[in-house]
Amino acid sequence: MSASLELLCRSCGAPFDAALAPLTCPSCKALVPPHPSASSFVRLGLDRPRFVVDEKALEASWLQRTRVVHPDRAVRKSDAERRFAVEQTAALNDAWRLVRIPFDRAALLLTTAGVPEPPLRQALLVAFIEAREEAESSPAHKAAVVADGVARFEALMAKVEAELRIVDDVVGGYGNPSAEAVRLRQVGALLAEARTLARLVDDLGGPRLLPSLTVR
Ligand SMILES: [Zn+2]
Incomplete structure:
Protein backbone atom coordinates (compact mmCIF):
# COMPACT_ATOMS: atom_id res chain seq x y z
CA MET A 1 0.00 0.00 0.00
CA SER A 2 2.38 2.68 1.19
CA ALA A 3 5.25 2.02 -1.20
CA SER A 4 7.49 5.03 -0.90
CA LEU A 5 7.54 7.67 -3.62
CA GLU A 6 10.80 9.54 -3.39
CA LEU A 7 10.81 13.07 -4.81
CA LEU A 8 13.27 15.95 -4.50
CA CYS A 9 12.34 19.29 -2.90
CA ARG A 10 12.38 21.99 -5.59
CA SER A 11 13.69 24.54 -3.09
CA CYS A 12 16.63 22.75 -1.44
CA GLY A 13 16.99 19.49 -3.40
CA ALA A 14 16.55 17.24 -0.35
CA PRO A 15 14.68 13.96 -0.92
CA PHE A 16 11.29 13.35 0.69
CA ASP A 17 8.70 10.56 0.55
CA ALA A 18 5.59 11.84 -1.28
CA ALA A 19 3.64 8.70 -0.22
CA LEU A 20 3.65 10.16 3.33
CA ALA A 21 1.81 13.20 1.88
CA PRO A 22 4.01 15.88 3.51
CA LEU A 23 2.84 19.49 3.19
CA THR A 24 6.33 20.95 3.51
CA CYS A 25 9.88 19.78 2.84
CA PRO A 26 11.23 17.99 5.94
CA SER A 27 14.59 19.74 5.40
CA CYS A 28 13.88 23.38 4.45
CA LYS A 29 10.14 23.63 5.30
CA ALA A 30 9.26 25.01 1.83
CA LEU A 31 5.81 23.94 0.59
CA VAL A 32 5.90 20.85 -1.63
CA PRO A 33 3.27 19.79 -4.21
CA PRO A 34 0.69 17.11 -3.33
CA HIS A 35 1.30 13.79 -5.05
CA PRO A 36 -1.79 12.46 -6.88
CA SER A 37 -1.23 8.88 -5.73
CA ALA A 38 -0.90 9.65 -2.01
CA SER A 39 -3.73 8.13 0.04
CA SER A 40 -6.50 10.47 1.19
CA PHE A 41 -6.23 8.86 4.64
CA VAL A 42 -2.50 9.58 4.88
CA ARG A 43 -3.10 13.13 3.59
CA LEU A 44 -5.30 13.70 6.67
CA GLY A 45 -2.60 12.40 9.01
CA LEU A 46 -3.58 8.74 9.47
CA ASP A 47 -0.83 6.12 9.27
CA ARG A 48 -2.77 4.09 6.66
CA PRO A 49 -6.25 3.66 5.15
CA ARG A 50 -8.74 2.50 7.80
CA PHE A 51 -12.50 2.55 8.31
CA VAL A 52 -12.72 3.00 12.07
CA VAL A 53 -11.48 6.52 12.75
CA ASP A 54 -12.04 9.19 15.38
CA GLU A 55 -14.04 11.54 13.14
CA LYS A 56 -13.59 14.55 15.45
CA ALA A 57 -9.81 14.05 15.60
CA LEU A 58 -9.68 13.57 11.83
CA GLU A 59 -11.61 16.80 11.27
CA ALA A 60 -9.24 18.64 13.63
CA SER A 61 -6.26 17.22 11.72
CA TRP A 62 -7.78 18.30 8.38
CA LEU A 63 -8.37 21.85 9.69
CA GLN A 64 -4.88 22.08 11.17
CA ARG A 65 -3.35 20.97 7.86
CA THR A 66 -5.42 23.39 5.78
CA ARG A 67 -4.11 26.21 8.00
CA VAL A 68 -0.49 25.18 7.29
CA VAL A 69 -1.01 25.40 3.51
CA HIS A 70 -3.52 28.27 3.47
CA PRO A 71 -2.78 30.37 0.34
CA ASP A 72 -2.98 33.58 2.47
CA ARG A 73 0.11 32.39 4.33
CA ALA A 74 2.03 31.86 1.10
CA VAL A 75 1.63 35.34 -0.44
CA ARG A 76 5.30 36.27 0.12
CA LYS A 77 6.64 32.94 -1.14
CA SER A 78 7.81 31.88 -4.60
CA ASP A 79 5.41 31.38 -7.51
CA ALA A 80 5.90 27.63 -7.18
CA GLU A 81 5.12 27.59 -3.45
CA ARG A 82 2.02 29.75 -3.96
CA ARG A 83 0.82 27.22 -6.54
CA PHE A 84 1.60 24.32 -4.18
CA ALA A 85 -0.43 26.05 -1.42
CA VAL A 86 -3.50 26.12 -3.68
CA GLU A 87 -2.93 22.51 -4.83
CA GLN A 88 -2.40 21.21 -1.28
CA THR A 89 -5.55 22.99 -0.10
CA ALA A 90 -7.58 21.37 -2.89
CA ALA A 91 -6.04 17.94 -2.18
CA LEU A 92 -6.84 18.23 1.56
CA ASN A 93 -10.43 19.27 0.84
CA ASP A 94 -10.88 16.37 -1.61
CA ALA A 95 -9.45 13.96 0.97
CA TRP A 96 -11.81 15.21 3.68
CA ARG A 97 -14.84 15.00 1.35
CA LEU A 98 -13.94 11.38 0.51
CA VAL A 99 -13.42 10.11 4.07
CA ARG A 100 -15.67 12.13 6.38
CA ILE A 101 -18.89 10.10 5.80
CA PRO A 102 -18.66 6.39 6.76
CA PHE A 103 -20.40 5.33 3.53
CA ASP A 104 -17.95 7.27 1.33
CA ARG A 105 -15.02 6.09 3.46
CA ALA A 106 -16.05 2.45 2.93
CA ALA A 107 -16.42 3.05 -0.83
CA LEU A 108 -12.93 4.63 -0.96
CA LEU A 109 -11.47 1.66 0.92
ZN1 LIG B 1 13.54 21.61 0.91
Missing part, protein backbone atom coordinates in the same frame (compact mmCIF):
# COMPACT_ATOMS: atom_id res chain seq x y z
CA LEU A 110 -12.93 -0.73 -1.68
CA THR A 111 -11.40 1.41 -4.44
CA THR A 112 -8.09 1.36 -2.56
CA ALA A 113 -8.24 -2.45 -2.46
CA GLY A 114 -9.22 -2.69 -6.13
CA VAL A 115 -12.58 -4.33 -5.32
CA PRO A 116 -15.41 -2.96 -7.50
CA GLU A 117 -18.87 -2.36 -6.01
CA PRO A 118 -21.17 -4.98 -7.60
CA PRO A 119 -24.49 -4.12 -9.28
CA LEU A 120 -27.56 -4.45 -7.07
CA ARG A 121 -28.99 -8.00 -6.94
CA GLN A 122 -32.12 -8.49 -9.05
CA ALA A 123 -34.26 -9.59 -6.07
CA LEU A 124 -33.36 -6.41 -4.18
CA LEU A 125 -34.09 -4.29 -7.22
CA VAL A 126 -37.59 -5.78 -7.41
CA ALA A 127 -38.07 -5.23 -3.65
CA PHE A 128 -37.15 -1.56 -4.05
CA ILE A 129 -39.59 -1.08 -6.91
CA GLU A 130 -42.33 -2.67 -4.79
CA ALA A 131 -41.44 -0.51 -1.78
CA ARG A 132 -41.70 2.59 -3.94
CA GLU A 133 -45.13 1.54 -5.25
CA GLU A 134 -46.25 0.81 -1.69
CA ALA A 135 -45.01 4.24 -0.55
CA GLU A 136 -46.99 5.95 -3.28
CA SER A 137 -50.25 4.28 -2.24
CA SER A 138 -50.86 6.56 0.78
CA PRO A 139 -49.06 9.08 3.05
CA ALA A 140 -49.11 6.55 5.93
CA HIS A 141 -47.46 3.94 3.72
CA LYS A 142 -44.89 6.48 2.59
CA ALA A 143 -43.95 7.33 6.19
CA ALA A 144 -43.62 3.61 6.98
CA VAL A 145 -41.40 2.95 3.93
CA VAL A 146 -39.18 5.94 4.83
CA ALA A 147 -38.85 4.82 8.48
CA ASP A 148 -38.07 1.27 7.38
CA GLY A 149 -35.54 2.55 4.84
CA VAL A 150 -33.70 4.65 7.44
CA ALA A 151 -33.57 1.71 9.88
CA ARG A 152 -32.32 -0.67 7.18
CA PHE A 153 -29.70 1.82 6.03
CA GLU A 154 -28.37 2.07 9.58
CA ALA A 155 -28.35 -1.72 9.98
CA LEU A 156 -26.43 -2.10 6.68
CA MET A 157 -23.83 0.45 7.76
CA ALA A 158 -23.42 -1.37 11.09
CA LYS A 159 -22.65 -4.55 9.10
CA VAL A 160 -20.21 -2.61 6.90
CA GLU A 161 -18.46 -1.36 10.03
CA ALA A 162 -18.27 -4.87 11.52
CA GLU A 163 -16.68 -6.24 8.33
CA LEU A 164 -14.25 -3.37 7.81
CA ARG A 165 -13.24 -3.30 11.47
CA ILE A 166 -11.84 -6.80 10.88
CA VAL A 167 -9.92 -5.68 7.80
CA ASP A 168 -8.60 -2.67 9.77
CA ASP A 169 -7.54 -4.62 12.83
CA VAL A 170 -6.94 -8.23 11.83
CA VAL A 171 -5.79 -8.04 8.22
CA GLY A 172 -4.02 -4.74 8.78
CA GLY A 173 -4.95 -2.88 5.63
CA TYR A 174 -6.46 -2.63 2.18
CA GLY A 175 -3.50 -3.08 -0.13
CA ASN A 176 -3.86 -6.85 -0.47
CA PRO A 177 -7.29 -7.64 -1.95
CA SER A 178 -6.59 -11.36 -2.26
CA ALA A 179 -6.38 -11.61 1.55
CA GLU A 180 -9.84 -10.17 2.10
CA ALA A 181 -11.56 -10.29 -1.29
CA VAL A 182 -14.62 -12.20 -0.06
CA ARG A 183 -15.17 -9.86 2.89
CA LEU A 184 -14.67 -6.76 0.74
CA ARG A 185 -17.02 -8.01 -1.99
CA GLN A 186 -19.62 -8.53 0.73
CA VAL A 187 -19.09 -4.92 1.82
CA GLY A 188 -19.54 -3.86 -1.82
CA ALA A 189 -22.93 -5.60 -1.93
CA LEU A 190 -23.95 -3.89 1.35
CA LEU A 191 -22.92 -0.49 -0.02
CA ALA A 192 -24.87 -1.03 -3.26
CA GLU A 193 -27.99 -1.82 -1.21
CA ALA A 194 -27.40 1.10 1.19
CA ARG A 195 -26.95 3.53 -1.74
CA THR A 196 -30.24 2.42 -3.33
CA LEU A 197 -32.04 2.68 0.03
CA ALA A 198 -30.67 6.18 0.56
CA ARG A 199 -31.90 7.19 -2.90
CA LEU A 200 -35.36 5.73 -2.20
CA VAL A 201 -35.62 7.54 1.15
CA ASP A 202 -34.43 10.77 -0.48
CA ASP A 203 -36.91 10.45 -3.36
CA LEU A 204 -39.74 9.95 -0.85
CA GLY A 205 -38.82 13.17 0.97
CA GLY A 206 -37.12 11.45 3.92
CA PRO A 207 -33.84 12.45 5.58
CA ARG A 208 -30.72 12.90 3.42
CA LEU A 209 -28.77 9.77 4.39
CA LEU A 210 -25.95 10.38 1.89
CA PRO A 211 -24.93 14.00 1.21
CA SER A 212 -22.93 12.71 -1.77
CA LEU A 213 -26.07 11.42 -3.51
CA THR A 214 -26.68 14.82 -5.09
CA VAL A 215 -23.37 14.76 -6.96
CA ARG A 216 -23.63 11.20 -8.27
Whole structure:
Protein backbone atom coordinates (compact mmCIF):
# COMPACT_ATOMS: atom_id res chain seq x y z
CA MET A 1 0.00 0.00 0.00
CA SER A 2 2.38 2.68 1.19
CA ALA A 3 5.25 2.02 -1.20
CA SER A 4 7.49 5.03 -0.90
CA LEU A 5 7.54 7.67 -3.62
CA GLU A 6 10.80 9.54 -3.39
CA LEU A 7 10.81 13.07 -4.81
CA LEU A 8 13.27 15.95 -4.50
CA CYS A 9 12.34 19.29 -2.90
CA ARG A 10 12.38 21.99 -5.59
CA SER A 11 13.69 24.54 -3.09
CA CYS A 12 16.63 22.75 -1.44
CA GLY A 13 16.99 19.49 -3.40
CA ALA A 14 16.55 17.24 -0.35
CA PRO A 15 14.68 13.96 -0.92
CA PHE A 16 11.29 13.35 0.69
CA ASP A 17 8.70 10.56 0.55
CA ALA A 18 5.59 11.84 -1.28
CA ALA A 19 3.64 8.70 -0.22
CA LEU A 20 3.65 10.16 3.33
CA ALA A 21 1.81 13.20 1.88
CA PRO A 22 4.01 15.88 3.51
CA LEU A 23 2.84 19.49 3.19
CA THR A 24 6.33 20.95 3.51
CA CYS A 25 9.88 19.78 2.84
CA PRO A 26 11.23 17.99 5.94
CA SER A 27 14.59 19.74 5.40
CA CYS A 28 13.88 23.38 4.45
CA LYS A 29 10.14 23.63 5.30
CA ALA A 30 9.26 25.01 1.83
CA LEU A 31 5.81 23.94 0.59
CA VAL A 32 5.90 20.85 -1.63
CA PRO A 33 3.27 19.79 -4.21
CA PRO A 34 0.69 17.11 -3.33
CA HIS A 35 1.30 13.79 -5.05
CA PRO A 36 -1.79 12.46 -6.88
CA SER A 37 -1.23 8.88 -5.73
CA ALA A 38 -0.90 9.65 -2.01
CA SER A 39 -3.73 8.13 0.04
CA SER A 40 -6.50 10.47 1.19
CA PHE A 41 -6.23 8.86 4.64
CA VAL A 42 -2.50 9.58 4.88
CA ARG A 43 -3.10 13.13 3.59
CA LEU A 44 -5.30 13.70 6.67
CA GLY A 45 -2.60 12.40 9.01
CA LEU A 46 -3.58 8.74 9.47
CA ASP A 47 -0.83 6.12 9.27
CA ARG A 48 -2.77 4.09 6.66
CA PRO A 49 -6.25 3.66 5.15
CA ARG A 50 -8.74 2.50 7.80
CA PHE A 51 -12.50 2.55 8.31
CA VAL A 52 -12.72 3.00 12.07
CA VAL A 53 -11.48 6.52 12.75
CA ASP A 54 -12.04 9.19 15.38
CA GLU A 55 -14.04 11.54 13.14
CA LYS A 56 -13.59 14.55 15.45
CA ALA A 57 -9.81 14.05 15.60
CA LEU A 58 -9.68 13.57 11.83
CA GLU A 59 -11.61 16.80 11.27
CA ALA A 60 -9.24 18.64 13.63
CA SER A 61 -6.26 17.22 11.72
CA TRP A 62 -7.78 18.30 8.38
CA LEU A 63 -8.37 21.85 9.69
CA GLN A 64 -4.88 22.08 11.17
CA ARG A 65 -3.35 20.97 7.86
CA THR A 66 -5.42 23.39 5.78
CA ARG A 67 -4.11 26.21 8.00
CA VAL A 68 -0.49 25.18 7.29
CA VAL A 69 -1.01 25.40 3.51
CA HIS A 70 -3.52 28.27 3.47
CA PRO A 71 -2.78 30.37 0.34
CA ASP A 72 -2.98 33.58 2.47
CA ARG A 73 0.11 32.39 4.33
CA ALA A 74 2.03 31.86 1.10
CA VAL A 75 1.63 35.34 -0.44
CA ARG A 76 5.30 36.27 0.12
CA LYS A 77 6.64 32.94 -1.14
CA SER A 78 7.81 31.88 -4.60
CA ASP A 79 5.41 31.38 -7.51
CA ALA A 80 5.90 27.63 -7.18
CA GLU A 81 5.12 27.59 -3.45
CA ARG A 82 2.02 29.75 -3.96
CA ARG A 83 0.82 27.22 -6.54
CA PHE A 84 1.60 24.32 -4.18
CA ALA A 85 -0.43 26.05 -1.42
CA VAL A 86 -3.50 26.12 -3.68
CA GLU A 87 -2.93 22.51 -4.83
CA GLN A 88 -2.40 21.21 -1.28
CA THR A 89 -5.55 22.99 -0.10
CA ALA A 90 -7.58 21.37 -2.89
CA ALA A 91 -6.04 17.94 -2.18
CA LEU A 92 -6.84 18.23 1.56
CA ASN A 93 -10.43 19.27 0.84
CA ASP A 94 -10.88 16.37 -1.61
CA ALA A 95 -9.45 13.96 0.97
CA TRP A 96 -11.81 15.21 3.68
CA ARG A 97 -14.84 15.00 1.35
CA LEU A 98 -13.94 11.38 0.51
CA VAL A 99 -13.42 10.11 4.07
CA ARG A 100 -15.67 12.13 6.38
CA ILE A 101 -18.89 10.10 5.80
CA PRO A 102 -18.66 6.39 6.76
CA PHE A 103 -20.40 5.33 3.53
CA ASP A 104 -17.95 7.27 1.33
CA ARG A 105 -15.02 6.09 3.46
CA ALA A 106 -16.05 2.45 2.93
CA ALA A 107 -16.42 3.05 -0.83
CA LEU A 108 -12.93 4.63 -0.96
CA LEU A 109 -11.47 1.66 0.92
CA LEU A 110 -12.93 -0.73 -1.68
CA THR A 111 -11.40 1.41 -4.44
CA THR A 112 -8.09 1.36 -2.56
CA ALA A 113 -8.24 -2.45 -2.46
CA GLY A 114 -9.22 -2.69 -6.13
CA VAL A 115 -12.58 -4.33 -5.32
CA PRO A 116 -15.41 -2.96 -7.50
CA GLU A 117 -18.87 -2.36 -6.01
CA PRO A 118 -21.17 -4.98 -7.60
CA PRO A 119 -24.49 -4.12 -9.28
CA LEU A 120 -27.56 -4.45 -7.07
CA ARG A 121 -28.99 -8.00 -6.94
CA GLN A 122 -32.12 -8.49 -9.05
CA ALA A 123 -34.26 -9.59 -6.07
CA LEU A 124 -33.36 -6.41 -4.18
CA LEU A 125 -34.09 -4.29 -7.22
CA VAL A 126 -37.59 -5.78 -7.41
CA ALA A 127 -38.07 -5.23 -3.65
CA PHE A 128 -37.15 -1.56 -4.05
CA ILE A 129 -39.59 -1.08 -6.91
CA GLU A 130 -42.33 -2.67 -4.79
CA ALA A 131 -41.44 -0.51 -1.78
CA ARG A 132 -41.70 2.59 -3.94
CA GLU A 133 -45.13 1.54 -5.25
CA GLU A 134 -46.25 0.81 -1.69
CA ALA A 135 -45.01 4.24 -0.55
CA GLU A 136 -46.99 5.95 -3.28
CA SER A 137 -50.25 4.28 -2.24
CA SER A 138 -50.86 6.56 0.78
CA PRO A 139 -49.06 9.08 3.05
CA ALA A 140 -49.11 6.55 5.93
CA HIS A 141 -47.46 3.94 3.72
CA LYS A 142 -44.89 6.48 2.59
CA ALA A 143 -43.95 7.33 6.19
CA ALA A 144 -43.62 3.61 6.98
CA VAL A 145 -41.40 2.95 3.93
CA VAL A 146 -39.18 5.94 4.83
CA ALA A 147 -38.85 4.82 8.48
CA ASP A 148 -38.07 1.27 7.38
CA GLY A 149 -35.54 2.55 4.84
CA VAL A 150 -33.70 4.65 7.44
CA ALA A 151 -33.57 1.71 9.88
CA ARG A 152 -32.32 -0.67 7.18
CA PHE A 153 -29.70 1.82 6.03
CA GLU A 154 -28.37 2.07 9.58
CA ALA A 155 -28.35 -1.72 9.98
CA LEU A 156 -26.43 -2.10 6.68
CA MET A 157 -23.83 0.45 7.76
CA ALA A 158 -23.42 -1.37 11.09
CA LYS A 159 -22.65 -4.55 9.10
CA VAL A 160 -20.21 -2.61 6.90
CA GLU A 161 -18.46 -1.36 10.03
CA ALA A 162 -18.27 -4.87 11.52
CA GLU A 163 -16.68 -6.24 8.33
CA LEU A 164 -14.25 -3.37 7.81
CA ARG A 165 -13.24 -3.30 11.47
CA ILE A 166 -11.84 -6.80 10.88
CA VAL A 167 -9.92 -5.68 7.80
CA ASP A 168 -8.60 -2.67 9.77
CA ASP A 169 -7.54 -4.62 12.83
CA VAL A 170 -6.94 -8.23 11.83
CA VAL A 171 -5.79 -8.04 8.22
CA GLY A 172 -4.02 -4.74 8.78
CA GLY A 173 -4.95 -2.88 5.63
CA TYR A 174 -6.46 -2.63 2.18
CA GLY A 175 -3.50 -3.08 -0.13
CA ASN A 176 -3.86 -6.85 -0.47
CA PRO A 177 -7.29 -7.64 -1.95
CA SER A 178 -6.59 -11.36 -2.26
CA ALA A 179 -6.38 -11.61 1.55
CA GLU A 180 -9.84 -10.17 2.10
CA ALA A 181 -11.56 -10.29 -1.29
CA VAL A 182 -14.62 -12.20 -0.06
CA ARG A 183 -15.17 -9.86 2.89
CA LEU A 184 -14.67 -6.76 0.74
CA ARG A 185 -17.02 -8.01 -1.99
CA GLN A 186 -19.62 -8.53 0.73
CA VAL A 187 -19.09 -4.92 1.82
CA GLY A 188 -19.54 -3.86 -1.82
CA ALA A 189 -22.93 -5.60 -1.93
CA LEU A 190 -23.95 -3.89 1.35
CA LEU A 191 -22.92 -0.49 -0.02
CA ALA A 192 -24.87 -1.03 -3.26
CA GLU A 193 -27.99 -1.82 -1.21
CA ALA A 194 -27.40 1.10 1.19
CA ARG A 195 -26.95 3.53 -1.74
CA THR A 196 -30.24 2.42 -3.33
CA LEU A 197 -32.04 2.68 0.03
CA ALA A 198 -30.67 6.18 0.56
CA ARG A 199 -31.90 7.19 -2.90
CA LEU A 200 -35.36 5.73 -2.20
CA VAL A 201 -35.62 7.54 1.15
CA ASP A 202 -34.43 10.77 -0.48
CA ASP A 203 -36.91 10.45 -3.36
CA LEU A 204 -39.74 9.95 -0.85
CA GLY A 205 -38.82 13.17 0.97
CA GLY A 206 -37.12 11.45 3.92
CA PRO A 207 -33.84 12.45 5.58
CA ARG A 208 -30.72 12.90 3.42
CA LEU A 209 -28.77 9.77 4.39
CA LEU A 210 -25.95 10.38 1.89
CA PRO A 211 -24.93 14.00 1.21
CA SER A 212 -22.93 12.71 -1.77
CA LEU A 213 -26.07 11.42 -3.51
CA THR A 214 -26.68 14.82 -5.09
CA VAL A 215 -23.37 14.76 -6.96
CA ARG A 216 -23.63 11.20 -8.27
ZN1 LIG B 1 13.54 21.61 0.91
